Amino acid sequence: MALAPAAAGAARRPAHPSTSSAPPARELAVAIDGMRFVPATLAVRPGDRVTWVNKDLVPHTVTARDGRFDSKAIAAGASFTWTASGRGHVDYACLYHPTMVATLTLP
Amino acid sequence: MKALHLATAALAVALAPVLALAAGPDDAQIAAIVVTANQVDIDAGDFAQAHASADDVKAFARQMVTDHTAVNKSAADLAGRLHLTPEDNPTAQSLKKGGDDNVAHLKTLSGAAFDRAYVDHEVAYHEAVLKALDSTLIPSASNADLKALMVKVRPAFVAHLDHAKMLQARLGR
Numbered sequence: 001m002a003l004a005p006a007a008a009g010a011a012r013r014p015a016h017p018s019t020s021s022a023p024p025a026r027e028l029a030v031a032i033d034g035m036r037f038v039p040a041t042l043a044v045r046p047g048d049r050v051t052w053v054n055k056d057l058v059p060h061t062v063t064a065r066d067g068r069f070d071s072k073a074i075a076a077g078a079s080f081t082w083t084a085s086g087r088g089h090v091d092y093a094c095l096y097h098p099t100m101v102a103t104l105t106l107p
Numbered sequence: 108m109k110a111l112h113l114a115t116a117a118l119a120v121a122l123a124p125v126l127a128l129a130a131g132p133d134d135a136q137i138a139a140i141v142v143t144a145n146q147v148d149i150d151a152g153d154f155a156q157a158h159a160s161a162d163d164v165k166a167f168a169r170q171m172v173t174d175h176t177a178v179n180k181s182a183a184d185l186a187g188r189l190h191l192t193p194e195d196n197p198t199a200q201s202l203k204k205g206g207d208d209n210v211a212h213l214k215t216l217s218g219a220a221f222d223r224a225y226v227d228h229e230v231a232y233h234e235a236v237l238k239a240l241d242s243t244l245i246p247s248a249s250n251a252d253l254k255a256l257m258v259k260v261r262p263a264f265v266a267h268l269d270h271a272k273m274l275q276a277r278l279g280r
Contacts, residue, residue, distance in 0.1 A: 034262040057181045058174040058263055076177060096170050099269045 022047070025083075029053060030102070032060050032074070032094075037102035044084040044104050051081040061095045118205060118235035131247030132196065138186050139193035140202065140244060141257065144236050145175040145182070147206030148229075154210050155225045164222045167274055171229070171267065178260050185256055219278070226274045233268035237261070 025047035031038040033055040044050055052062050054074045062080060063070045068090065071080035087106045094100035132140065152171035159165045186193060193199075209228050216224050240257055248254035 034259075035266040036262070056263065057260060058177045076181075096173070097266050097270065098273065099266055 025049065027051065030062075031055055032062075032100075035097060035100055037062075037092075037100065040102045042102075042104050044106055046085050046087075046106065048084045049081055050084055050104065051079050053079045059096065060100065062092050063095050065091045065093065118231050131243055132198065133194075134189075134191055134248060134250050134253055135194035136196045136198070137244050137248055137253065137257075138182065138191055139195050139199040140239075141182050142179055142193055143199040143202045144239075145179040147202055147209075148175045148232065149179070150206055151209055151213075151225070151228070151232075154213060155221075158213070158217070158221060159225060160218045160222050161278075163277070164226060164274060167229075167270060168225070170270075174263055174267065178263065181256060181260070185252055189250060189252065191250070191253070223275075223278050226271055226278060229271040230268065230275055233264055233271060237264050237268065240264070 023045065026045070026049070028042065028044060028048055028050045030042060030050060030052045032052055035056065037052070042050070052071065052074065054060055054076055057076050059073045059075050061071050061073060062082075068086055069082040069092070071082075074080050084104070084106060090104040090106065092102055092104065148171050152168040152175070155168035156165050156172065159168055185191075213221060213225055240261055245254055245257050245261075248257065
């Protein structure tokens with residue numbers, strides 16, 4: 001297998017590029033059900049698409065405390081998707097119902 | 108504290124007929140009680156969001172209107188699907204009267220006193236409605252979908268109660 005000529009100072013390219021690529025982005029789901037986020041804690045990686053589905057009869061929001069996402073109103077039956085980015089713990093809550101809190105954990 | 112005791116006593120009286128019925132209300136009566144219970148909180152919320160003093164009390168009042176309107180829409184949709192006509196009854200009437208009395212009382216208040224009275228009543232009200240749901244309305248429902256709707260809605264009332272208690276603690280006594 002011919003390797004592309006390396007530029008001066010560049011790292012050697014691997015023989016099998018797939019071994020160095022990041023895991024594929026996942027589609028993950030959080031249910032908003034019974035005035036709770038289920039699951040309350042979810043580990044995600046940058047690039048994963050997280051979809052919250054509102055299974056309740058009343059509207060909710062998903063709003064990150066650090067501001068990195070805010071769904072605005074999610075009507076009953078509607079959903080909101082965020083493509084994960086950044087790092088660390090993301091605490092979020094429903095702005096309408098202050099007892100509804102949950103967390104996404106990024107590496 | 109006196110206002111809170113009066114509110115609780117009034118609600119116990121309002122809901123006593125449903126709690127005392129040996130046979131329990133039928134589905135048409137349950138539907139009327141549920142719709143009225145939501146409407147009473149919508150009416151109080153409408154009034155409070157316009158007249159409350161603190162921003163978080165106004166926000167809570169707005170949320171009561173939003174949420175109880177949504178629940179009533181689901182109840183109306185279900186009643187339509189089931190061809191169930193809500194049947195007025197003493198419990199529903201008593202709830203309505205209690206609600207009217209509450210708003211009449213709130214009209215005599217302003218500022219922090221208004222906020223405390225509104226929130227105190229919301230705590231007592233949601234406690235009483237949850238008790239009625241658990242002891243009578245849910246167990247008495249014949250239609251499975253009507254029962255399921257009340258079970259589905261119950262967590263929202265619990266969340267409202269918790270939120271009202273948070274405000275009550277913040278407003279202090």
